[in-house]
Every structure is written in structure tokens, then in C-alpha cells.
Amino acid sequence: MILVPIIVCILSTIISSSSPSEVTNTKHLPQAIIIGVKKCGTRALLKFLSVHPAIAASSREIHFFDTPNNFRLGLDWYRNQMPIANGNQYVTIEKTPHYFIDRHTPKRLAHYLPEVKVILILRDPIIRAISDYVQIKNRHEFYPTFDEFISMKNSTQWTPIKIGCYAIYLRRWLKYFPLERIHFVDGENLIHRPWKELESVQTFLNISNHIRQEDFYFNMEKRGFPCIRQPNGCLGSSKGRQHPTISEQTRNKLKHLYATCNQQLKQLAQIDFSWL
Numbered sequence: 001m002i003l004v005p006i007i008v009c010i011l012s013t014i015i016s017s018s019s020p021s022e023v024t025n026t027k028h029l030p031q032a033i034i035i036g037v038k039k040c041g042t043r044a045l046l047k048f049l050s051v052h053p054a055i056a057a058s059s060r061e062i063h064f065f066d067t068p069n070n071f072r073l074g075l076d077w078y079r080n081q082m083p084i085a086n087g088n089q090y091v092t093i094e095k096t097p098h099y100f101i102d103r104h105t106p107k108r109l110a111h112y113l114p115e116v117k118v119i120l121i122l123r124d125p126i127i128r129a130i131s132d133y134v135q136i137k138n139r140h141e142f143y144p145t146f147d148e149f150i151s152m153k154n155s156t157q158w159t160p161i162k163i164g165c166y167a168i169y170l171r172r173w174l175k176y177f178p179l180e181r182i183h184f185v186d187g188e189n190l191i192h193r194p195w196k197e198l199e200s201v202q203t204f205l206n207i208s209n210h211i212r213q214e215d216f217y218f219n220m221e222k223r224g225f226p227c228i229r230q231p232n233g234c235l236g237s238s239k240g241r242q243h244p245t246i247s248e249q250t251r252n253k254l255k256h257l258y259a260t261c262n263q264q265l266k267q268l269a270q271i272d273f274s275w276l
Contacts (some may be wrong), residue, residue, distance in 0.1 A: 004008055008106065013276055025085070025086055025087075026085060027055060027085065027092075028056075028079065028082060028085055029078065029079050029113060030058075030093055030113070030116060031092055031093070032092075032093045032117040032119060032205055033093065033094055033095065033113075033118060033119070034093065034094070034097070034120075034121065035095075035097070035105070035120055036102075036121070036169075037122060037163060038095040038097040039123075039132045039135065040121040040123045040128055040187040041121050041123065041185070041187045042098075043235060044183060044190060044205040044225075044226070045095075046095045046122055046268060047228060048231070051228055051230055052207060053206065054088060054090055054094045054210075055089060055091050055093055055205075056081060056083045056084070056086075056089040057093050058081070058092075059083065061094075062074045062081050062096055063098065065099060065102070065104065065105040065108045065112075066077045066096065066098050066104065066105050071108065072100075081092065081193055094117050100169055107175075117181055118183070119184065119204070120173075120182060120184055121186075121187045121190065122186065122187055122271075123186070123187030123190075123226045125163075125166070125189075125261070128147060128160075128164055128255070129161055129274065131241075132160035132163070133146050133149065133160055133220075133244075138241065142166060145244065146244055146246050155258060161257070165258065167261050168263070170265065170268050179270065183194075183200070183201060184269050185197050188227075188271045188274065188275055191224075194216050195213040195215070199211075209229075213230055223242070229250040232261070265274075
């Protein structure tokens with residue numbers, strides 16, 4: 001009988017001598033997800049947010065809701081892909097840009113994570129398309145110019161062009177998520193004044209305004225892209241590639257194509273970014 005209180009005493013000593021982080025470190029389903037858009041600054045935003053002491057940010061794209069082989073593994077598998085959160089990190093966040101354009105993700109996400117907050121980064125669709133093109137071209141030794149692609153028949157069905165009509169995809173999301181659960185980030189402003197966009201994101205997530213203007217600097221070797229003041233605070237070599245010059249004919253064609261889409265986006269999202 002004497003052994004019981006001795007064992008209890010030993011266990012109590014072990015627990016009390018452990019640090020809070022050792023006791024509370026665990027993995028959580030995300031409270032917020034960056035759902036897109038590809039080539040609009042999703043990685044930059046996640047990198048900037050990751051320095052916030054309240055945030056545990058996933059270091060990779062999970063592709064749970066948009067990939068059948070992952071989705072069938074269930075929520076326990078999804079939770080296990082999340083980063084370990086210490087006792088101070090009460091917001092877990094992941095980003096998978098393909099979620100935005102996937103047909104199944106909005107309904108699945110709303111069903112399985114009904115309280116999740118959604119972050120959507122948008123930028124000028126012409127610049128987004130060029131950035132997408134540059135990434136694709138980098139994988140090929142020989143590839144048509146951007147102007148050549150746009151001059152082709154049915155060029156509007158080319159995926160880098162289609163994605164820029166954001167209103168098409170946003171309508172799907174609004175069937176399952178009210179506007180107050182979706183935060184829109186201006187991808188152009190994220191490049192030039194990242195602290196302003198981070199301020200509004202931190203407010204949306206109900207966390208302190210920890211990330212401020214003095215935490216940023218601009219890397220002139222990467223087309224002036226912003227970096228956060230921390231080790232490896234700039235984006236990798238694949239980011240900030242030089243964009244090709246496009247013809248006025250191409251630019252005018254795309255302006256005409258996106259004019260209606262942008263107007264619909266303003267009405268749906270109730271935003272008025274400078275490039276709209």
C-alpha cells in the first residue's frame with residue numbers, strides 16, 4: 001500500500017518538472033487555411049505569418065481536400081500532417097493553393113471543418129498569368145512565348161488564363177462559406193506594403209498585431225520582393241523570376257477578357273483593390 005503514494009509522488013514530480021511546451025505540444029486541425037490563389041503570394045504570406053508566436057504553420061502543401069487518395073485517409077491522417085504546436089501556438093494554418101479551383105474542396109472543407117477561416121490571396125490576373133507561364137516555361141528547354149500562347153486559338157481555355165477569372169471559383173466557395181469567414185488579401189499590396197496586409201490578416205485571425213512594418217525589408221536582387229527579418233527570411237530561388245515583356249496587343253486582349261470577371265469579383269467579394 002505504501003507503493004501507491006510513492007508512485008503518485010514520482011509521477012507528479014516528473015510532470016511538474018517538465019516544461020509547459022513538453023506537456024502541451026500537440027498537433028491540431030487547422031483553424032485557418034490559405035486556399036489560393038496559385039502564383040499570388042501564398043508562400044510569402046505563410047512565411048510571414050509563421051513568425052507570429054501564436055501560429056503553427058505547415059511547411060508544405062497538404063492536398064487533403066482536393067486529392068482522393070489523401071481524403072480517404074480521414075481527418076486523423078490530416079491532423080497528423082500538421083506541425084506540432086507548442087502551448088503558445090493556438091492557431092494552426094496550412095496552405096494548398098489548388099483548393100481554390102478544386103470543385104470538391106469547398107463542400108468538403110465546410111463539412112469537416114465548419115469553423116475554419118479561409119484566406120484567399122488575389123492579384124492582377126494578367127500578372128498572375130505571366131508568373132504562372134514563367135514557372136511552367138522554366139521546366140522546358142523550348143517553349144512558346146507568352147504572346148504566342150495568347151495568340152493561339154482557344155487560348156482562354158489555357159489553365160494559367162482561366163484561373164484569373166476568380167469569380168468563377170469564388171461562387172462555389174460562397175455556397176458554403178459566408179463572406180465574414182473569407183479574408184481577401186491583395187497580392188499586389190503584399191509585395192509593396194506587406195505589413196498592411198499582415199495587419200488585416202492578424203485581425204481576421206484574432207491574434208495580436210505582432211508582425212509590423214519594421215519586420216520587413218526588400219530584396220532588390222529579387223525584383224524588390226519583401227523579406228521578413230529572420231533567418232532565411234526571403235523566398236527561395238524559384239520566386240521573383242524575371243517576367244517577359246508582353247505586347248500591347250496581348251495585354252489589351254487580356255484586359256478585355258478579365259474586365260467582366262474583375263467586375264463580378266468586386267461585387268461578390270465586396271473588395272475594391274487598386275488593380276480591379
